[in-house]
Amino acid sequence: MRESTASPLRKRKSWARWTIHLFPIPALILYGMFVLYPILAALSYSFFEWKGMARGNFIGFKNFVTLFTTEPYGSLFWNAFKHNVLYFILQMIVMNGLAFFLAFIIYQKIKGAEFFKAAFFLPRLLSVIVVGFLWKLILNPNFGTLNVILEKLGLETLQKAWLGDPKTALIAIILVNCWFGLGFGVLIFLAGFQGIPSELVEAAKLDGAKGFTLLRTIYLPLMVPSIMIMGILTFIQSFEAFELVYAMQGSMGEPYYSTDTLAVFFYRLAFGSSTASGATAIGLGSALATVLFLFILICTTLFLRFANKKDVQM
Numbered sequence: 001m002r003e004s005t006a007s008p009l010r011k012r013k014s015w016a017r018w019t020i021h022l023f024p025i026p027a028l029i030l031y032g033m034f035v036l037y038p039i040l041a042a043l044s045y046s047f048f049e050w051k052g053m054a055r056g057n058f059i060g061f062k063n064f065v066t067l068f069t070t071e072p073y074g075s076l077f078w079n080a081f082k083h084n085v086l087y088f089i090l091q092m093i094v095m096n097g098l099a100f101f102l103a104f105i106i107y108q109k110i111k112g113a114e115f116f117k118a119a120f121f122l123p124r125l126l127s128v129i130v131v132g133f134l135w136k137l138i139l140n141p142n143f144g145t146l147n148v149i150l151e152k153l154g155l156e157t158l159q160k161a162w163l164g165d166p167k168t169a170l171i172a173i174i175l176v177n178c179w180f181g182l183g184f185g186v187l188i189f190l191a192g193f194q195g196i197p198s199e200l201v202e203a204a205k206l207d208g209a210k211g212f213t214l215l216r217t218i219y220l221p222l223m224v225p226s227i228m229i230m231g232i233l234t235f236i237q238s239f240e241a242f243e244l245v246y247a248m249q250g251s252m253g254e255p256y257y258s259t260d261t262l263a264v265f266f267y268r269l270a271f272g273s274s275t276a277s278g279a280t281a282i283g284l285g286s287a288l289a290t291v292l293f294l295f296i297l298i299c300t301t302l303f304l305r306f307a308n309k310k311d312v313q314m
Contacts (some may be wrong), residue, residue: 004122039293043272045286053282064286073284080253080260087174087261088238095178096230099185106186106221107193117190121183128180132247135176139163163248166258176245190224193219211256228307232300239296242267262292 010096046063049056067073102120106113123131138145141161150158162172196219204218242263245253251267253260 022272042286042289042293045282046290048283050282059283063283064291067284067287067291076257076260076265077262077288079257080262080265083170083253083259083261084239084241086170087177087241088235090174091106091181091234091238092231094175095181096185097225097235098178099182099230100189100223100227102182103189103193104215106190117183117186118185123180126181128243129247131176131180132244135172136163136248138308139172164255166255169249169255170259173245173248176248177241180244188230189223189226192223196222223256225307228303232303232307235299235303236296239263239292262288266292 046054047058047060049059049062067077079100102116106116110116126134139162141147141159141164142164146162147159150156160168163169200222201214201218204214209217241261245259245261245264246267249255249259251264253264266285266288269288270279271281
């Protein structure tokens with residue numbers, strides 16, 4: 001009787017164990033449809049000639065060669081790549097630096113800390129397109145709020161057509177993006193600060209550490225994981241920058257391609273513009289998407305390996 005009773009119980013446990021493995025299948029199907037398939041499709045499209053929306057003959061790496069060696073594609077690619085690099089550098093310095101500083105202040109349990117956390121994160125709740133159009137109005141050279149404030153302060157010499165000047169347009173967009181993403185960085189860094197054992201901080205204070213010495217010897221080394229996380233996320237976001245640029249300057253990276261990024265350049269190639277012939281637009285766009293994906297993947301992998309080594313050493 002015991003064996004006959006144990007056998008069905010064992011079968012039910014075995015079936016339950018196998019049933020658990022079925023739950024990820026819907027998520028895997030969706031991931032394959034909306035992530036893996038587009039990546040593989042873009043890779044395959046880059047090896048073919050295209051006549052409008054119709055796929056032509058297999059041409060190997062010709063689209064990649066054209067992208068890097070044929071004008072105006074080559075110069076536009078490196079121009080956009082340079083802008084993405086500047087995007088990343090300024091965001092790391094301005095956005096992440098300011099987020100780290102604000103998170104450290106909030107961590108000190110100042111009055112109104114909860115309000116400041118909500119206030120800093122509030123812009124993140126807005127749509128990127130809404131943010132872009134809002135700041136486009138603020139930076140308008142004729143009636144924009146920024147120039148009006150400068151005029152009221154008697155600083156007319158500082159007034160500019162912020163989005164119309166090639167020297168300031170890209171920097172203005174990057175600073176708007178820093179404003180938009182600041183709250184997320186504050187939360188990440190604040191979580192890192194709150195994860196530091198209070199015993200270590202108290203022990204350091206008893207040893208006489210305070211101010212900058214406390215920050216350099218205790219907080220910064222223990223904040224490396226949070227800094228690495230924000231560095232990786234900022235890198236990926238910087239090289240995928242599209243929505244804000246598109247909302248504020250359109251698909252041509254105006255003025256004179258001074259705000260062009262790789263994602264905006266891809267949009268023009270894939271969906272047509274004056275810089276791409278109809279016969280090769282989809283192939284060139286797919287080649288650019290493949291190059292961008294591989295670049296982000298390789299750099300992110302190397303960054304993660306470096307971060308893991310730092311964790312092991314610590």
